[in-house]
Amino acid sequence: MTEPAPGTTAPSTSSWDPVVLWSKPESEREGTPLLVLFHGYMANEEDLMGLTDHLPADFTVASVRAPQAEGPGFSWFPLSRGADYSVDRVVESVTAVARWLDTVRASHSSVSLLGFSQGMAVATSLLRHRPGGFACVVGLSGFIVPSEGHAFFRDDDAAAAPVQFFWGRDQEDQVITPEMVDLTHAWLTTHTKLTKILYSNMLHSINLQELAHVREFLSMTVLGRR
Template sequence: MTETARGAAASSARSWDPVVLWSKPESERAGTPLLVLFHGYMANEEDLMGLTDHLPADFTVAAVRAPRPVGPGFSWFPLAREPDYSMQHVVDSVSDVVAWLDSVKDQHTGVSILGFSQGMAVATTLLRHRPTDFTCVVGLSGFAVPAEDHAFFRDDEAARNPTPFFWGRDQEDQVITPEMIEFSHAWLTTHTTLTKILYSNMFHSINLQELTHVREYLTMTVLGRR
């Protein structure tokens, strides 16, 4: 079921109407924990919805489409190697996600977020801007962005209030650069309660073993069950 949700705050000069794919109809969402999925570069909101069958049924899952058309899909912001990359593009994109989340979160018992590849950069940036808002964060084959001293990133507060974070990746992933992995690892180990698992022969993707671990992690961390 696809719905369009109003994203940007009324005071914002930008306008973003995200396409959101929901796992449950609106009548069944109240009182459930929310898990928001952020897809990778040149993908769309349908890319991660196949994960839903491998996640705890207790969750309402919402997959959000990124705002920028690129290739066959969409991106959250330009890649660092692209000439139009800027920290302001990152901040603008994530600010719009924050406004949309604020419009839907109150009917849920809590909010957790999951990002794949560039979507992990969105998830970590959300956490760094709102360090106490999320029950847990899951990052798959992705990275965190350097803050460049931008005031949007409240890293000191994140370090004081470490959020449970699951990070899964393959050391043979050739898409995420070693420099980004090094930065991400340093940030996650000092600002979150980190569970890191490495997978073999997965490369830049998600495999069934990792999905099993994600399901177990969400079940224990959010639902309090084993």
């Protein structure tokens, strides 16, 4: 996978066949709840697989590589401050992920999503596109994208049937701008059943306390355990 030269259009993701890391062999996945991980900007599919040891073992975890090469890793779409950013680029990428999910969904009892940083934008965009399609969503140190009125985002349907959502972040995170935090908070409080937890001294990362809360959230929400 190569990065497009400046001023050129990125390769289409319409036929994207993602690189995916799985926590279980294919013979052990049937009938299990699926948790799909979306990494952050300039990371890759290996970045979040270390979380698996801290999550309920009942889940099959799939960590997906973003479609576009970016620096030392990959990105889901251009940064919003870049000249090549558009909501259409977000929609193209998330549509490709949704197509891939359609190929694996039937093997699992449910599908949940977890995204970190830019990966949270992917997870929330999937939820906004298919509001009834997921057991729950976990967003870590990330954001939602402005819809700009694009029909891809079915926000009214999401508000009508809100999904359980865990949002963890540090108020001292310097990567996600205050404007994006405010937009994300406003959307999550009106479109999901939100569990929001703030962490100190974490900055733009994930810590063990947060992972313990995510494990508890997934156990209660998807597995029905308390």
